[in-house]
Amino acid sequence: MKRFRAALLTFVFVLCGAADSFILAQHGSVTVDWKAELSKAKGEIEKNPKSGFWHNQAGVAYYALGEFENAVKELKLAVSLDPSNPINDYVLYAMYKRKGMHPEQREVILDALEKDPENPVGRFEFASILENEKYWTDSLREYQTAKHLVASVKGHDYIDPEGNPYDVNGVREEVDKAIDRVAKVNESAPLTTASTTAAILSGAVRDSEGAVISNAHIVVHWDGSGSGYLKDNLGIRQDMVATSDSNGQFSLELPDGFYDVFVAAAAFSPYCEKVRLKGNEAKTYEVKLKVSPVTSRELD
DSSP: OHHHHHHHHSEEEEEETTEEEEEEOOOTTOOOOHHHHHHHHHHHHHHOTTOHHHHHHHHHHHHHTTOHHHHHHHHHHHHHHSTTOTHHHHHHHHHHHHHTOHHHHHHHHHHHHHHOTTOHHHHHHHHHHHHHTTOHHHHHHHHHHHHHHHTTOOSSEEEOTTSOEEEOHHHHHHHHHHHHHHHHHHHHSOOOOTTSSOEEEEEEEEETTSOBOTTOEEEEEEOOTTTTTOTTOOOOSSOEEEEOOTTSEEEEEEOSEEEEEEEEOTTBOOEEEEEEEOTTOEEEEEEEEOBOHHHHHHHO
16 A cells, blocks of 8 residues: 555656656546645654654655645654665755756755665666766666666666665666767767876886786775765766786876775785775875785795
8 A cells, every 4th residue: 555655645657758747647537635645644653653654644745735845744754764765865866956946956855866776767867866966977877777778678767775665767768879879979078087187097017026017906886875965976887997007007087076996916826905995096005915815836
């Protein structure tokens, strides 16, 4: 019963061209009496004041009745009471977007994606935000991720881990056009990411005696665990790899964020370090690898 009410009263994505909007889900010719729905939600909240579900329903009803501040208050309370459920963030996102509150909508879409990064609708929406901010490289990456995710959805709805449905037909219709559009701009635009410019991570790989190690394998993995509240932890979804040259040198361009850097080479023990890249800074590291104990015993 609750899932049916959620489908009826919460917001559902409908994408129209490059823009999107949330509309209230309607089942057949059902007409919603929002004053009655608000009264029902308030009654349920009196019985169970810690119900995230009913605070969600109260927020939706307030919004439909034109009481924006009360709607936001209820939805934020729903988020705090049901922190793992992204639907509350998406409803807030819809409200903020209709009001043109760009910083707020950016924040809550990132919160939603931290809870469920597999939602193709959320990834498409974040890509659209990045496109509007002219971060072409990041936008293209997110659109491509949305395309990959939506390809695995059977039917019209993506169902998140909490059981919430999201209509993906709009993503299917628009994602290829969005990728083509952004790719054309990205080809002619200088490299920009959501951190304004890419940061540079470079270094030299040496052994404990200082001799250079060529052909070392470097893997940089984004640690996205704090991306919901650390807004400069933008990162990049796929691992970045490099190989040290004949002088032991390597260099990578990366968006702002926290990264785990793994370095490995034949006959040496692996090396790992967490680094933070911020702004357009360039960070240089000297990685010293120790001879693997196994290799050392074999040499002895």
